[in-house]
Amino acid sequence: MAECVCSSIRKAARAVTELYDGILKPSGLRVTQFALLAVLASAGSTTITRLGQILVIDRTTMTRNLKPLVNQGLITIEAGQDQRTRVVTLTPSGREALAKALPLWEKAQTRVVEGLGRQRWRTLLADLSAVIALARLE
Amino acid sequence: MAECVCSSIRKAARAVTELYDGILKPSGLRVTQFALLAVLASAGSTTITRLGQILVIDRTTMTRNLKPLVNQGLITIEAGQDQRTRVVTLTPSGREALAKALPLWEKAQTRVVEGLGRQRWRTLLADLSAVIALARLE
């Protein structure tokens, strides 16, 4: 099953997560949490469902992933205009944590990109996007 | 953070896992479990640590991932010659479950491979291998 797309991607995800998490460790953030904060920083306050759509994470998983960040005071969750929605907002403390983690992320990222070569890295990102689009059809 | 290698791979892993799990559903196996059984079928009985090395999964995670498969009677775990080790073996029932899941896996796999194109698929697998090797240096 060496050619299984899914297993290969999952395997790579585990390997690369371990690398990033290890390097990010001093920041106190995991790569999942870092990515979440980064999305909030760039997209601004948004609902839980919207965050899930952006990150390709199930709605209910998002709810749970947000919890440790709330506990650490990095984000807040409040009711939106639409009373059904809950709006997630980056706190100053969250913005600070993100800024502190950024150079560590860059370190991990550089290691992979340089090891892989820029061209190959670009190809990989494009291929992964294609896979995501494919998987999410219908 | 759209260019984050780690986030992109994780995102793709989620998307593609959902696809495979959905298609594999009638077999009662998840893609993680399918991959595990497939490794056992091709490599034969092995220890927990060895399985983890093959699948790039932490030793302790392996222990837990094996549990539902034992409960379903698809594998057995027994002490090895070396009394420290525990040897995992595919049962006839496990072999059967794997065989039943295979055509479903092929369906999911075909969909991704054809959607992506053979060439691009090959490139992706090679790039993912490179990423794994990179991440696991040192």
Place this chain on the structure above:
DNA sequence: CAGCGATAGGTGCATATACTCCTAATATGA
């Protein structure tokens, strides 16, 4: 052969992931 480092594995803990089923609020349309 006694002791010690290395190896195999397990447990506790925390996070990550998603499905099913549930409630509440909104939007829609007869």
Place this chain on the structure above:
DNA sequence: TCATATTAGGAGTATATGCACCTATCGCTG
């Protein structure tokens, strides 16, 4: 406008993931 479908979210359950720390066994070496 009221009934209904849709949408946003949460809770229960089960699996997936790995780190820190623990025990038991093995192999090696003085």
